[in-house]
Structures are given as structure tokens and as C-alpha cells.
Amino acid sequence: MFAGVSGKMKEKTLRLAAAVCLAVSAALLSICINQAIRLSGLEKTAAAETSKLEQAQSQIGELKKELAEKEKPGGNVPTAAARKFSYDAKKVQGSGPKIAYLTFDDGPTKNTPLLLSTLKSLNVRATFFVVGVNCQKFPDAVRQEASAGHAVGIHSWTHQYSYIYASMTDFMQDFNRLRNYVTQQLGREPDICRFPGGTNNTVSLRYGRDHIMRQVVRQVESMNIRPIDWNVSPEDAVERVPSSGTIVRRVIRQTGGQHRPVILLHDLSRSTNTVYAVPQIVRSLRAKGYSFGILTAETQAVMFEPS
Structure with missing residues (x-):
């Protein structure tokens, strides 16, 4: 009789352990997925910020060029090729x-x-x-x-x-x-x-x-x-x-x-x-x-x- 009870307890224990493992695995998987999503969002944000930086640098370059031209004496500027x-x-x-x-x-x-x-x-x-x-x-x-x-x-x-x-x-x-x-x-x-x-x-x-x-x-x-x-x-x-x-x-x-x-x-x-x-x-x-x-x-x- 005790042996039978012990077997049932073992089965319940194994099932419980399996359930716990599955729960832990699911939690870890969820954490990994959320982390991946967060990293993906960061990459997109970084790409967007990089694009903004490049645009700003381009605008700064254009403004510097216009300022340099403004400081030139006169307007007799030959074409770029010459x-x-x-x-x-x-x-x-x-x-x-x-x-x-x-x-x-x-x-x-x-x-x-x-x-x-x-x-x-x-x-x-x-x-x-x-x-x-x-x-x-x-x-x-x-x-x-x-x-x-x-x-x-x-x-x-x-x-x-x-x-x-x-x-x-x-x-x-x-x-x-x-x-x-x-x-x-x-x-x-x-x-x-x-x-x-x-x-x-x-x-x-x-x-x-x-x-x-x-x-x-x-x-x-x-x-x-x-x-x-x-x-x-x-x-x-x-x-x-x-x-x-x-x-x-x-x-x-x-x-x-x-x-x-x-x-x-x-x-x-x-x-x-x-x-x-x-x-x-x-x-x-x-x-x-x-x-x-x-x-x-x-x-x-x-x-x-x-x-």
C-alpha cells in the first residue's frame, strides 16, 4: 500500500516538475522575445537618429558654403568646372x-x-x-x-x-x-x-x-x-x-x-x-x-x- 502511494507521489512530483520547467521556459522565452523586440526598436531608433544627424550635417555644410560665398568680394564666380x-x-x-x-x-x-x-x-x-x-x-x-x-x-x-x-x-x-x-x-x-x-x-x-x-x-x-x-x-x-x-x-x-x-x-x-x-x-x-x-x-x- 505504501509502495503504491509512493509511486503516485513520484508521478505527481514529476508532473509538477515538468510543469515548473515548462513555466520557466515560457517565462524565459517571453523575456527573450521582449528583449529582442526592445533591441529591434532601439536599432530602428538609432537608424532614425543617424538619418537625422546626416541630414543636419548636410544642412550645416550647405549653410557653411553659403556663408563662405557671402563673405567673398563681389559675385563674379566662374562655373564650378573653371x-x-x-x-x-x-x-x-x-x-x-x-x-x-x-x-x-x-x-x-x-x-x-x-x-x-x-x-x-x-x-x-x-x-x-x-x-x-x-x-x-x-x-x-x-x-x-x-x-x-x-x-x-x-x-x-x-x-x-x-x-x-x-x-x-x-x-x-x-x-x-x-x-x-x-x-x-x-x-x-x-x-x-x-x-x-x-x-x-x-x-x-x-x-x-x-x-x-x-x-x-x-x-x-x-x-x-x-x-x-x-x-x-x-x-x-x-x-x-x-x-x-x-x-x-x-x-x-x-x-x-x-x-x-x-x-x-x-x-x-x-x-x-x-x-x-x-x-x-x-x-x-x-x-x-x-x-x-x-x-x-x-x-x-x-x-x-x-x-
Whole structure:
């Protein structure tokens, strides 16, 4: 009889022990699951905080860049590709009515129709310094720009610095090829141009080991074509295109109290930020008393001191 009772007790004890083990295992599993969930949440939080930190660092970098630009004397900043080859520029300023000149380099592109539509809606005329290889891709663009009342000038056929600045001969071959093309499109010869990198660039020292810009300027002016540079540049053609808001702020800041700001913008294919900045630029400058005009050979505009 005692043996039977002892067996039942043992069975109950084993069942109880098994139940306790299961309960402990379940509790431990629950703790592990909760810990894993907590760690997962921490990882997500850490990832979110890292993203915020990266965004803040990017904004700080942009603000530092804008501050550095603000401290620069003047607004004659060559394009990014030519900046390290350029000397400080000399402003040539006028007086009288406040006229702003919107200029667009490097087009035409797929975004040119949107730009033309935007300018039309604002009743603003602008100046386009075109690139020949892009004109071939958009063969109607030059005529469309001219028929809308905009000015069309020569920029470069290839826009390849290593070629056009290798020698005076190479430069003029490239220049005349675009000159002939624009003449054919307009039915008249263009009377304005803008050299890639500006009149004061020193790129020829890198590729041709010689200063050619003074000679280039003399040759072009002998053809009754006026080289025109700029005194406002939001640097909208850099690798990381600035936002529309940044472009607007830079233009307004650099314009300052200048009577004849010549604003260097770009007709880019890889970004519409410049196009979307145009309406606010126009509204802001009009509020400051500016009207808008197109550049011609007779315009009192900006020309850097040739290098």
C-alpha cells in the first residue's frame, strides 16, 4: 500500500516538475522575445537618429558654403568646372534704370520648353548662350527661343575645355562652327557670346600651356561679337544641384543693389530646380524695382578682365 502511494507521489512530483520547467521556459522565452523586440526598436531608433544627424550635417555644410560665398568680394564666380582656373573678375557696372538680365547657359535641353513656358507666363525675356551639340539634339530650340523674343548667343559647340582651350586655332574652330549654326537658324549673325568659364579663365594654361584669352577676345570683338560675363552666380550647375530655394536666395543676395545684374543660370537636363526658381527670382527682383531685359552688343553689361 505504501509502495503504491509512493509511486503516485513520484508521478505527481514529476508532473509538477515538468510543469515548473515548462513555466520557466515560457517565462524565459517571453523575456527573450521582449528583449529582442526592445533591441529591434532601439536599432530602428538609432537608424532614425543617424538619418537625422546626416541630414543636419548636410544642412550645416550647405549653410557653411553659403556663408563662405557671402563673405567673398563681389559675385563674379566662374562655373564650378573653371573656378580653379580663374582669376578675380572686374565688374563693369552701369547706372540708371535697374535692369536684370536672366541668362541661361549650356542648353537647349529637354527642360527648355518648360523654361520657355515659364518665362512666357512671367512676361520676361531672357538670354540663351547655347551649346552646339545640344542644339543638334533639339533642332527647333534656337528658333523657338528667338521667336519668343529671347536673345540667343554663342557659348561653345562642344563645351569641352580640353579641346577648345588647347590652342587659339581649336578655340576659333569650335566658336565659328556654332556661329555659323546660329546664323543659319536665326537668319542673321549673333552679336553676343559667353566663353565657357568666363573671359578671365586660365584653362588654356592647363591644356595649351599658353594664355589665349586676350587674343580670343580681340578676335571675337573684331567680328563684331560682344563677350559678356556675369556678376551673379548661384552655382546651379554643380554636381549636386542646389534646391530651388537656395538658388533664389543666392541670386537675391548677390544681386544686392546692383543696377545691372547679369545672372548666370543654366538650362540643365538633369534638374528642373533652376526652372522652378525662376518665378520667385522674377517676383523678388520686380518687388525691388527691377525690370528685365535681353543682352545685345550695345548693352552696358559685365565683362571680366581677360586673363
